[in-house]
């Protein structure tokens with residue numbers, strides 16, 4: 001009877017939960033059937049949103065490199081963010097034709113320029129393959145072995161799927177660590193071309209200063225077009241390729257949305273950590289986020305300092321500064337969120353209650369009683385060795401020449417261990433081309449004038465680690481200079497002993513499949529050898545720990561769903577997700593109300609000729625106030641960006657924001673500063689994402705770019 005009562009309670013609780021908006025909102029397609037979409041505000045039929053057996057809205061959604069985009073015409077035209085297209089525009093920009101600064105517009109299809117290296121993906125179907133992936137794991141208690149079995153099964157299943165589905169890319173994604181695996185089949189598009197990218201002063205208005213900030217006034221959008229071979233198959237760029245005909249494309253709602261309207265987003269959010277245990281939160285808050293943001297701040301300062309020496313250095317460092325600044329500001333936002341919400345303490349409290357719940361039930365106790373304590377034990381170790389491990393994790397990133405030295409040393413070590421001459425020859429034939437690719441990738445980043453001070457700083461930091469975190473090769477290096485602290489000249493001396501950034505010599509040594517590169521006497525390779533030995537040793541320990549955590553986290557998820565009486569939404573993992581909510585303002589800080597719309601008036605007000613540079617044409621157009629039907633009726637202005645309480649993260653860049661009928665009303669591109677913490681915990685009070693209003697997109701196309709052909713192609717009449 002008691003059992004029956006309990007399960008009745010469970011069923012009722014589950015029902016109650018499913019009829020309300022949950023707090024974790026990045027729903028995989030498989031979860032859509034469990035959301036009361038009509039009640040939430042959706043006006044279109046759910047089957048038109050997602051139909052596994054036919055065409056639906058999700059067929060218009062595209063993964064664009066690491067971002068998202070959506071088709072807006074029958075001829076493969078797709079819209080994404082300016083910051084997602086940035087690198088491809090940079091690649092075709094020259095001093096004479098500065099498309100970054102002035103923008104890019106193809107007036108005809110012939111003028112469309114290839115976005116070299118960009119690959120797009122469309123989700124075509126999916127299937128739960130957890131049983132196949134976990135097959136055989138029950139028979140081992142060895143954590144490293146378990147991980148190996150899982151990796152082996154993933155390879156076997158995806159290889160066979162790829163073989164059976166020519167033309168598609170089949171990938172398996174881990175939805176819950178060590179527990180749930182889903183196979184996704186993707187259609188690939190490999191010939192993608194630039195159609196329209198606004199001038200940087202529109203697409204990135206406010207630059208770094210406004211990044212992760214609301215109020216925002218940025219036209220962060222761009223148009224691309226996908227092409228395929230004449231027979232419809234995916235093909236690399238070829239002038240005979242034809243525009244891709246998507247199964248579905250989005251209709252634009254020229255009237256946009258208003259305050260409090262229902263909106264939803266479909267896209268490929270990258271990574272969230274909500275299903276991780278409290279110890280993971282502690283590690284991130286107290287170690288990882290702090291370490292990385294401090295290190296990046298230091299590197300940014302150094303690059304700014306060096307940049308003062310010349311304009312060319314300033315240009316050279318601008319891209320790297322931008323990318324590090326994007327991360328460090330995000331991490332500081334997260335740290336603020338941790339503090340304000342008291343997140344780690346809340347998580348610990350929740351886990352204490354969960355442990356009590358487990359302990360109160362003998363069945364659960366025998367199965368999961370040790371899960372949280374075991375996880376905590378592993379994290380104690382992770383935290384104990386955090387300084388040393390973080391040092392290793394970020395060392396090579398800051399020192400590309402040393403990174404290449406380490407790569408050469410790693411290959412050399414394997415090569416030296418091979419005895420059979422034939423095997424040696426085969427190794428060289430297969431691996432030297434890979435090493436050459438690594439060189440090409442790193443060569444562009446090698447920059448001793450920046451690397452040397454970075455290395456000095458990191459080595460100095462390492463000499464101050466507690467004894468448990470001692471980096472042996474740093475101590476050995478340091479001992480060469482008795483009685484003195486490490487100084488720049490010591491690092492200069494080290495770099496004077498390397499020829500690894502001599503491109504001519506490297507290309508010669510790597511030109512054929514000989515062992516010439518392994519015979520090179522090089523001080524930096526010898527120096528990297530010490531790090532490699534240590535890293536390889538610690539990697540082995542990490543692998544075992546990862547194996548243990550993988551099976552513990554599977555148990556943790558099971559125990560947590562018993563405790564919470566509900567199924568969870570898996571953390572974001574770059575697979576297709578749905579999130580919904582409302583256009584809504586909020587209080588980011590005490591007494592500070594933020595409206596959900598910004599307008600062209602604000603763009604004009606911000607202009608200062610420095611961080612906010614403005615094209616004359618925008619000022620002229622503003623003076624005329626000629627917005628036609630694009631005007632926001634309540635604000636009596638042209639809307640530029642808007643804010644909504646949806647659940648998004650990196651990777652959602654470029655995702656379409658859709659109204660209740662599934663029409664395009666905005667392009668998602670960022671989050672407010674207070675929302676950076678939502679990778680760990682979403683909350684209506686502080687989670688707000690930012691989109692470019694479709695009315696601003698259309699206005700820029702019509703009035704600034706004079707791209708009537710793009711508007712016509714989308715079927716937009718203004």
Ligand code: GLU
Nearest residue numbers: 648649650653669670671
């Ligand atoms: N603007 C973000 C970035 O550059 C992407 C969107 C988000 O994280 O919300 O990483």
